[in-house]
Amino acid sequence: xxxxxxxxxxxxxxxxxxxxxxxxxxxxxxxxxxxxxxxxxxxxxxxxxxxxxxxxxxxxxxxxxxxxxxxxxxxxxxxxxxxxxxxxxxxxxxxxxxxxxxxxxxxxxxxxxxxxxxxxxxx
Amino acid sequence: xxxxxxxxxxxxxxxxxxxxxxxxxxxxxxxxxxxxxxxxxxxxxxxxxxxxxxxxxxxxxxxxxxxxxxxxxxxxxxxxxxxxxxxxxxxxxxxxxxxxxxxxxxxxxxxxxxxxxxxxxxxxxxxxxxxxxxxxxxxxxxxxxxxxxxxxxxxxxxxxxxxxxxxxxxxxxxxxxxxxxxxxxxxxxxxxxxxxxxxxxxxxxxxxxxxxxxxxxxxxxxxxxxxxxxxxx
Numbered sequence: 462x463x464x465x466x467x468x469x470x471x472x473x474x475x476x477x478x479x480x481x482x483x484x485x486x487x488x489x490x491x492x493x494x495x496x497x498x499x500x501x502x503x504x505x506x507x508x509x510x511x512x513x514x515x516x517x518x519x520x521x522x523x524x525x526x527x528x529x530x531x532x533x534x535x536x537x538x539x540x541x542x543x544x545x546x547x548x549x550x551x552x553x554x555x556x557x558x559x560x561x562x563x564x565x566x567x568x569x570x571x572x573x574x575x576x577x578x579x580x581x582x583x584x
Numbered sequence: 585x586x587x588x589x590x591x592x593x594x595x596x597x598x599x600x601x602x603x604x605x606x607x608x609x610x611x612x613x614x615x616x617x618x619x620x621x622x623x624x625x626x627x628x629x630x631x632x633x634x635x636x637x638x639x640x641x642x643x644x645x646x647x648x649x650x651x652x653x654x655x656x657x658x659x660x661x662x663x664x665x666x667x668x669x670x671x672x673x674x675x676x677x678x679x680x681x682x683x684x685x686x687x688x689x690x691x692x693x694x695x696x697x698x699x700x701x702x703x704x705x706x707x708x709x710x711x712x713x714x715x716x717x718x719x720x721x722x723x724x725x726x727x728x729x730x731x732x733x734x735x736x737x738x739x740x741x742x743x744x745x746x747x748x749x750x751x752x753x754x755x756x757x758x759x760x761x762x763x764x765x766x767x768x769x770x771x772x773x774x775x776x777x778x779x780x781x782x783x784x785x786x787x788x789x790x791x792x793x794x795x796x797x798x799x800x801x802x803x804x805x806x807x808x809x810x811x812x813x814x815x816x817x
Binding site for chain 1: 621623636641642643644645646647649653656657660661664757
């Protein structure tokens with residue numbers, strides 16, 4: 462009973478955290494929805510840990526808890542890979558921006574030099 | 585103008601305030617008709633100001649991107665300003681601008697020309713794992729490019745319009761991407777590559793790395809980069 466309390470409370474606190482982050486616009490919807498989806502599955506399991514025992518038996522896994530642990534690690538790995546992918550994408554975007562910025566600055570410098578030259582010739 | 589072609593010399597520079605003025609000055613002295621663009625790759629010293637004072641155009645990146653980022657800026661500038669030829673020259677003074685007309689001449693019959701050490705001229709030498717890496721890269725890239733290449737990590741290169749267009753939109757930013765991966769990509773797209781023997785000089789400032797551990801790491805990374813480049817689309 463104690464364990465159920467700990468896991469159940471953890472699930473609810475996580476849920477509250479995600480909702481609060483979404484409410485304060487600290488989390489993009491696409492990630493917020495992902496984590497809410499995860500919690501919708503995880504919270505019932507934290508309250509009733511034996512829920513997956515039948516599925517586990519079907520797959521040859523000793524217990525539902527082991528199955529949850531395994532699936533949890535696979536899921537976290539996938540999330541990490543996805544985040545690496547997103548970071549790579551972001552790096553490419555900021556790189557392009559930095560390059561565009563350098564080129565624009567070069568054009569501005571050239572324009573300014575040309576204008577100064579004109580002013581000098583007039584004066 | 586070199587042999588009737590509009591030429592842009594691109595010099596990627598990171599904290600090279602000690603040598604950049606001499607390099608820019610030498611290029612402008614030897615090649616009066618060409619434009620020089622120094623791409624300052626987020627230097628923390630006065631590289632950009634020194635280069636501008638020496639008469640180069642300067643593109644200053646807001647932070648360090650690596651040689652690949654600096655070079656794409658250069659090629660994009662070359663494309664946007666309609667240059668016929670873009671030539672990459674190192675900021676440390678290793679590349680002798682007197683070879684530039686030779687590189688440009690060969691662009692009539694080929695798309696990318698590499699100024700190569702170990703090809704007869706000069707006395708540049710390396711040993712150990714660093715040499716194995718260079719031999720392996722040369723062997724594989726020579727087959728990929730259907731021509732004999734002896735110095736595939738040379739940064740002394742001349743590109744014609746077709747290759748400028750490609751490099752302006754595609755140029756790898758990762759380690760060795762500016763040398764090894766660009767060669768694989770260029771060859772795969774059906775462009776021709778040739779090399780011209782050049783003598784390399786001692787760098788004017790800065791020091792090369794010589795530790796055996798670093799050389800081994802270099803070999804490993806070169807192998808990884810090459811493998812990736814070969815299996816990439």
